[in-house]
Amino acid sequence: DIQMTQSPSSLSASVGDRVTITCRASQNIDNYLTWYQQKPGKAPKLLIYTTSNLQSGVPSRFSGSGSGTDFTLTINSLQPEDFGAYFCQQTYITPQTFGQGTKVEIK
């Protein structure tokens, strides 16, 4: 299975800050990288697919980049509603696998 490693596991940032979360794959996954946001007690919500494509309705402050094995989710100007957990997922090869998650807290 492809291992997905996210960092950091948690972070605390202020409103307006720029936040970066990284995801590293144990082997090349081309651009088959997805990012989700999950609020407590809720299902994950799709943010970005195929590395950098913003899902409809997702604010433009979210962006994704990378290729191969190293990927980044950036939140420009963090907002209070951005708290929650963020997960990366590779869909290049089955079984699809996820990173362990990054918990974002608003200071």
Add this chain to the structure above:
Amino acid sequence: QVQLQESGPGLVKPSETLTVTCNVSGYSISSGYYWGWLRQPPGKGLEWIGNIDHSGSTDYSPSLRGRVSISLDPSENQFYLKMTSVTAADTAVYYCTRMPDSSGPSHYWGQGTLVTVSP
């Protein structure tokens, strides 16, 4: 508006069989797309279980293959997850999702249903 909603038993005894249903509204499951199952143990990360396409072709996680099966019922517009010989490690929130293809992300999710495996 596509909506997915899971329903499950809530509590299952060890060694028994778990069945979770996903009811789909707003789209006919036999018309296209892939339909998947994922799970999340309490306080932990996400695990992909498998998926089924609109024609009934399936793909499963190797770690669960042999214990899981996914099927669909176009007449009810539902699809199902069946997992045999459950243990406490199968305690999780089970989510059903829709994907554009086998390599695509889960665009649509159900709200999830918690299944606890306990005597």
